[in-house]
Amino acid sequence: MSEALRQTIHQMGQQARAAAHRLALLPSEAKNRILHAMAGELRLRAPELIAANTVDLEAGEAKGLSKAMLDRLKLDDARIEAMAAGIDQVASLPDPVGEVLDSWTRPNGIRIEQIRVPIGTIGIIYESRPNVTADAAVLCFKTGNATILRGGSEALHSNQAIANALQAGGEHAGLPEHAIQLIPFTDRESVGILAGMDKWLDLIIPRGGKGLIETVVSLARMPVIKHYDGICHLYIDPAADLDMGVHLTVDAKTHKPGVCNALETLLVHETIAPTFLPKVAETLRAKGVELRGCARTAAIIGVAHATEEDWSTEYLDLILSIKVVASLDEAVAHINKYGSHHSDCIVTADQIAAERFLSEVDSACVFHNVSTRFADGGEFGFGAEIGISTDKLHARGPMGLRELTSYQYRIRGEGQTRGRIE
Amino acid sequence: MSEALRQTIHQMGQQARAAAHRLALLPSEAKNRILHAMAGELRLRAPELIAANTVDLEAGEAKGLSKAMLDRLKLDDARIEAMAAGIDQVASLPDPVGEVLDSWTRPNGIRIEQIRVPIGTIGIIYESRPNVTADAAVLCFKTGNATILRGGSEALHSNQAIANALQAGGEHAGLPEHAIQLIPFTDRESVGILAGMDKWLDLIIPRGGKGLIETVVSLARMPVIKHYDGICHLYIDPAADLDMGVHLTVDAKTHKPGVCNALETLLVHETIAPTFLPKVAETLRAKGVELRGCARTAAIIGVAHATEEDWSTEYLDLILSIKVVASLDEAVAHINKYGSHHSDCIVTADQIAAERFLSEVDSACVFHNVSTRFADGGEFGFGAEIGISTDKLHARGPMGLRELTSYQYRIRGEGQTRGRIE
Structure with a gap:
């Protein structure tokens, strides 16, 4: 079985590579026409998708999945329409492929152009919601990349139905064969095979919990773009507008607490702690937020003591x-030590303190007087987001279409040689 | 021992991280002053460096290293001066850190800036020549990164002397402690410890043979930038200027055959093969080049048959x-299948064929009527080169200073929240 699985996945890799060569040459208009065809096919196949999803839901119930899990798994007409509308929207975004990033002429007359090109082949490993199948595949396709998808076992039938619809709908409009492939197995082993297949895959993006990412990182031979935790901070400087401080704290903590750009730790300068903490604590408690704090915090607003573990x-x-x-120094040092280098904010009216914070905090997104909830591809205006990278190479922070591309140097001349021609 | 080694290297990692936070804040002038101080210290310590190098050379001779190996290992006054002059030259290059890559304002008034920042901490694993110690450390330092170096066992004393000179000379001029550290062990194990230390290292760059790169790739938990083989091609189109074809073939093959941008396979269109092949073969043979070919090539110029292995x-x-x-299609397919996606060239006067080749060949550098030997940071005008990446993510092709940086988003506002303020 293991060898058969390996062969199947490697064959998919080889097919993806062939598809990628064709995808790289598709003009934007052709890609957009294909995207609309994919969206149309999803709408057309709604009954099929729901039937496939029912198989997964029934198996999930039998396995005792939680209500929340079952809800994330569920597809209905509204969710299918949202997926299709999302694809139509991606079609309307500008295509980064072909963009000239830089160009110059050397003294010897050779002309160098740096051109944006697709990455090639991308593996997406994800866990729960079936709509990731469409979201990820479509963003990769818009940027000319072939995808191999490996979803979670609970959603296998739903994912397969979605991937089939995208590929079949796209093919009518000119999508190359094997541009979007879903691995039809959900054995743990398949993750290892995919991660070892650097001949056929240029990049792996794991979308899921820390355990999944750790597994992929330890096995992968190709680049991985990770979307780890967001341990986000808000620092209230002595020169902060205290009302703004309360509003930003409440927004960053309570607007959507379950996401990576939500606030986890509040840092308050000692000179304003006695006035600010009671103010913010009142509002947060009214919103049902449990507070934990250092000894000094506890002395002011009577909260449970935070342990060393709380900070991370x-x-x-x-x-x-x-x-x-x-001090500001202590705040910066705390963030750089305990944070996850995701998104951190200073609240202050002092421009010098703000600029110091922005340049000294080593995070993907650093904010001055803005809620950390704005660390988001949509809020940045990217139109679509594949995730928020906590890596420093290739893509950092919100990842849009541009981050799904690479570049190539095209060099033109008239027979220039390094050596003398005899 | 193993645990002690692990602890030592992890401590170096922690120290590198602390140094990186300070390096990121150094202004360009301070960095350039430090670079000149490093160069001065190398010159001052020339006798010490030569003494340390003599220890390595004597051990190498006793171990029976080849003459070529011993020559690569050797330091003398001229080589030390070349290293120092190289550092002075890096000081004169523009500093990419702090460059504004993009900036825009959102409808809600938040202002987003994408700023070039250092990567952080970089591990360099290399094999032979001791000058890599200075070259790599200095390029990383210029871009505000801390380095941990792990050189080959044959050069341990030389590398240690160079790293000490750089760190000590730099510290007089304000270099943070631990900005440049060399691992004082050359056990194979240390590579694995370094590669697993993703908490402290943001990037690993292996510089050396395929075996070393493979080892690092299989162990690394952080991004790796690889500098693999160059299996470079030249394709002679029917519309080629045949004299130019000969010149470019000879230059790409013989100017410096031992480097990654040298030519390995010549592809010739069948319509011109009977006239071109005898012409190019005569010149190549006069230069002492051994020719191997497909059956059709052999029929025209009588060469040994190339096996399947030759193509890769x-x-x-x-x-x-x-x-x-x-056909052009066959040439492109051959290159994409057997090449290493490094540097490939078409020789032709036909613009349409040239543009097709440039966009269909999936390589870091694609050339039209230019020798592949120009795939080089120096020839691109980068001023300095850390290597030529065969990866597609973050850095592709010649890597200069810009490719040793990351970016950060700095977002400024007036208290914007995602949710409504009550």
């Missing part, structure tokens, strides 16, 4: 840890 | 494989 915990819940700091 | 071999020697192809 992504609660993803209505819990907030609070620490009183003696 | 990087000879790095005066050997050339030749294949007659029936």
Whole structure:
């Protein structure tokens, strides 16, 4: 079985590579026509998708999946329409492929152009919601990449039905064969095979929990773009507008607590802690937020003591840890030590303090007087988002279409040689 | 021992991270002053460096290293001066850190800036020549990164002396402690420890043979930028200027056969093979190049038959494989299948054929009427080169200073929230 599985997945890799060569040459208009055809086919096949999804839902119920899990798994007409509309929207976005990033002429007359090209072949490994099948495949396709998808076992039939619809609908409009492939197995082993297949895959993007990402990172021979935790901070400077501080804290913590750009730790300068903490605590408690704090915080607003572990915990819940700091330096050092280099904010009217914070905090997104909830491809205006990278190479922070591309140097001349021609 | 080694290397990692936070804030002038101080210290310590190098050379001779190996290992006054002059030259290059890559304002008033920042901490694993110690550390430093170096065992004393000179000379001028560290062990194990240390290292660059790169790729948990083989092609189109074809073939094959941008396989269109092949073969043979070819090539110029293996071999020697192809499509397919996606060229006066070749060949550098030997950071005008990446993510092709940086989003506003403020 293991060898057969390996062969199947490697064959898919080889097919993806062949598709990628053809995808790279598709003009934008052709790609957009194909995207609309994919959306149309999803709408057309709604009954089929729902039937496939029912198989997964019934198996999930039998397996005892939680209500929340079953809800994430569920497809209905509205969700299928949302998926299709999302694809139509991706068609309307500008195509980054072919963009001239730079160009110059050397003294010897050779002309160098740096051109944006697709990455090639991308593996997406994901866990739960079946709509990721469409979202990820479509963003990769728009940028001229072939995808191999490996979804979670609970959604296998739903994912297969979606991938089939995208590929079949697209092919009518000129999509190359094997541009979008779904691995028809969900054995754990298939992750290892995919991650070892650097001959056929240029990039792997794991979308899911920390365990999945860790597994992929330890096995992958090709680049991985990781979307790890967001342990986000808000620092209230002595020169902060305290009302703004309350609003930003409440928004970043409570607007959507279960996402990676939500606030997890509040840092407050000691000179304003006695006035700010009671103010913010009142509003947060009214919103049902559990507060934990350092000894100084506890002395002011009477909260449970935060442990060392709290500072490096992504609660993803209505819990907030609070620490009183003696200086901007202490705030920056705390963030660089305990944070996840995702998104962190300073609230202040002092421009010098703000600029110091922005340049000293080593995170993908650093904010001055803006909620960390804006660390998001949509809010950045990217039109679509594949995720928020916590890596520093290739893509950092919100990843849009541009981050799904590579580049190539095209060099033109008239017979230039390095050596002398005899 | 193993645990002690692990602890030592992890401590170096932690120190590198602390140094990186300070390096990121150094202004360009300070960095350039430090670079000149490093160069000065190397010159001052020339006798010490030569003494340390003598220890390595004597051990190498005792171990029976080849003459060529011993020559690569050797340091003398001229080589030390060349290293120092190289550092002075890096000081004169523009600093990419702080460059504004993009900036825009969203309808809600938040202002987003994408700023070039250092990557952070970089591990360099290399094999032979001690000058890599200075070259790599200095390019990383210029871009605000801390480095951990792990050189080959034959050069340990030389590398240690160079790294000490750079760090000590730099510290007098304000270089943060631990900005440049060399692992004082050359056990194979240290590579694995370094590669697993993703908490402290943001990137690993292996510089050396395929075996070293493979080892690093299979162990690394952080991004790796690989500099694999160059299996470079030249395709002679029916519309080629045949004299130019000969000149480019000879230059790409013989100017410096032992490097990655040298030519390995010549593809010739069947319509011109009977006139071109005898012409090019005569010149190549006069230069001592051994020719191997497909059956059709052999029928025209009487060469040994190339095997399937020849098409995917990087000879790095005066050997050339030749294949007659029936079309541009066949040439492109051959290159995409057997090449290493490094550097490939078309020789033709036909603009349409040239543009098709440039967009269909999936390589880092694609050339029209230019020798593949120009795939080089220096020839591109980058001023310095850390290598030529065969990866597609982050850096592709010649890597200069810009490719040693990441970016950060800095977002400024006036209290914007995602949710409504109550």
